[in-house]
Amino acid sequence: MKARALGSGDLELVCRHREAMFREAGRDDATLATMTAHFRVWLAPRLADGRYFGFALRDADAEAQDTEPLAGIGLMEIDWPPHPAHPEQDRRGYVLNVYVEPHARRRGLARHLMQLADEAFARRGIRYAILHSTEQGRDLYRQLGWGGTTEMAKTL
Numbered sequence: 037m038k039a040r041a042l043g044s045g046d047l048e049l050v051c052r053h054r055e056a057m058f059r060e061a062g063r064d065d066a067t068l069a070t071m072t073a074h075f076r077v078w079l080a081p082r083l084a085d086g087r088y089f090g091f092a093l094r095d096a097d098a099e100a101q102d103t104e105p106l107a108g109i110g111l112m113e114i115d116w117p118p119h120p121a122h123p124e125q126d127r128r129g130y131v132l133n134v135y136v137e138p139h140a141r142r143r144g145l146a147r148h149l150m151q152l153a154d155e156a157f158a159r160r161g162i163r164y165a166i167l168h169s170t171e172q173g174r175d176l177y178r179q180l181g182w183g184g185t186t187e188m189a190k191t192l
Contacts, residue, residue: 037093037094037095037096037106037107037145037148038093038094038095038096039091039092039093039148039152040091040092040094041089041090041091042083042088042089042090042091042092042108042110043083044080044083044084046083046092046108047076047079047080047083049092049104049105049108050079050083050088050090050108050110050133051072051075051076051079053108053133053135054072054075054110054133054135055068055071055072056135057133057134057135057170058071060170060172061170061171061172082112087112087113088110088111088112089110089111089112089156090108090109090110090111090133090153090156091108091109091149091152091153091156092105092107092108093105093106093107093108093145093148093149094106106136106137106140106145107134107135107136107137107140107145107146107148107149108133108134108135108149109131109132109133109134109135109149109150109152109153110131110132110133110134111129111130111131111132111153111156111157112129112130112132113127113128113129113130113157113160113162114127114128114129114130115127116128119164121164122163122164125162125163125164127162128162128164128165128166129153129157129160129162129164129165129166130165130166130167131150131153131165131166131167132167132168134146134149134150134167134173146173146176147176147180150176150177150180153165166185167182169182
């Protein structure tokens, strides 16, 4: 696999992967269409200025250099008060939008993306990260040392 950093030109790729990820998790098309329209507006400036960063993977053996990526991951550095899990830091890493195209699964791509995430956070000095997992990703994240938290949520 060949990894490259996400950039402004990846807006539609990230939106497509995010929507597919939630669709596979059982979300309905109407909700996803609304979410994606708003997410696209939210994401564009963040991709442009680097607040949203991450990686895309494509097959290194592909003949055409412009082949569509097979997988992607989004990352953010979020402002967070010092916490018992990171008592000396006022920020956390956040992993989101991990997605592997269905035909490319079971090849270690998600594992590779998570390794790239760990390295990217380490370069930024971030020592604590969080993610929200779909059911499909839980086993992999557990294998990589991620554990559950006490987080709860409510729609207001």
